[in-house]
Amino acid sequence: MPASSRPPVASDRIDRLSAAPMYDQLRRIIIASIDHDALRPGDPLPGEHRLCEKYGISRTVVRQALAQLEHEGIIERVKGKGTFVARPRTSESLAHTLIGLYDEVAARGGTVLSDVLRHERVAADEAVAAALEVDPGSPVVVLQRLRHVDGEPWSLSTTWMPMDVGEITLGANLRTASLYRMLASHGFVVTHGVRSAEATVASHEQARHLGVSTGAALLRLRSISREASGRPIEYFVAHHRGDRSRFEFHLHREQSHATLLRIDRTGEASRASTLSV
Template sequence: MTDLESAIDRHSAAPMYDQLRQLIIEGIERDGLQPGDPLPGEHRLCAQYGISRTVVRQALAQLEHEGLVERVKGKGTFVARPRTAESLVHTLIGLFDEVEQRGGHVHSDVLRHERGTADEAVADALEISLGAPVVVLERLRYVDDDAWSLSTTWMPDDVGAVTLDADLREASLYRLLAEHGIRATHGVRSAEATVATHEQAQRLGVSAGSALLRLRSVSRDATGRPIEFFIAHHRGDRSRFEFQLSDEQGRAALLHVDGS
């Protein structure tokens, strides 16, 4: 990235960090920088504009929040890859089918795929007895070779049994279930902000404490029986969720919001 001719205007009503933010954006556009290209470091920006590290960090933090830059500890600041819109919250489509529809590719590292027993949270979600047999599927999902999400799926034993011998590294779980006559027709999903634990950060290739989007879902078949419960943690710097809105009553409902 070449040096910018513009300077910080200390007499402007605009905060210095916001001026710097705009200068960085203009520099990216002017120099034709691409995702992954490096940007000037904090020390260079301080020296170039005669500003404090606090101002620089405010500008970079805002750009990172907007998804325009990516800061990697020990490596520097880079032009960020664009976040990919996902409609997983308001549809029953899975990540595999969502990405495939837009021409991308998903593959998974299957971390765990075995029988287990339902703890209290799983039993409540699947409406089964505490300690009842379930099939647990834990996967690290990649989109176009980038670590994207870490998900754990629980299924009642008779549902999950049809998946145990399947290779789910390059396949859709929902399609596999449908091939055995098990189809989700409705359900409830929620999304909330959280931060990465040390283990999640290692799996997803981010720093501990990085922003994640936590997706929780229970899917039911036509009889109303829960057939799947999953919790997925998506990298906040790789994805954003889109919601389809309608003013028609019944098309969408806010079911419950609390601070827990």
């Protein structure tokens, strides 16, 4: 049945006598409208001004409803363009596995292309030196890439490698190649490590690269990967678009262990406890 001939959405109004908050009523109305009109990801939705007029509510109420819908991944708001039905988020297992984005996406039939923004020898600062277990000032190779998944900006990652590991990548075409596969082909095989995921917001530079608004939600991965001897061969920090990806953790009774970290006001993490889940 064409959308124009369908019956109106049930309860397509704000009930001011209801115990339900007005923003939640509007949230439910918008969800029902998306289903009723068979809207698809990327289709436009009414803006704040139009919603205020139609339902006789304040902009504060509208913004609360839209913020909740955006948090739930139902809509997305693009600065200067409007509000749209959100595209579904793609599940990733990068937070708990030792595969890279290239192999993660390839496994589900997608494609990854990388814009190499920086690839050079640098002196390790204290944070990088601590992660790679080298002396501060030691030469390392830094690789910064903007990763595109199926043609869309997906993550901004910076990888540091000890000089003997990273030098094999210098001059290589990493636009379409897997870094992990390249390292493995030269005998540097990642066997274990520690990886963390946390919420953050986009800086101006990150937003520019990823095509989101400054302050938009991002997921930040930090990882130290080691070879069988225990030596770190890679340290990376990657920022993923929060509106395009989510991380899944597959739990097993025998293997599911996690470390709970306490974050202080400076952003430093300290070990709080170890959990078995």
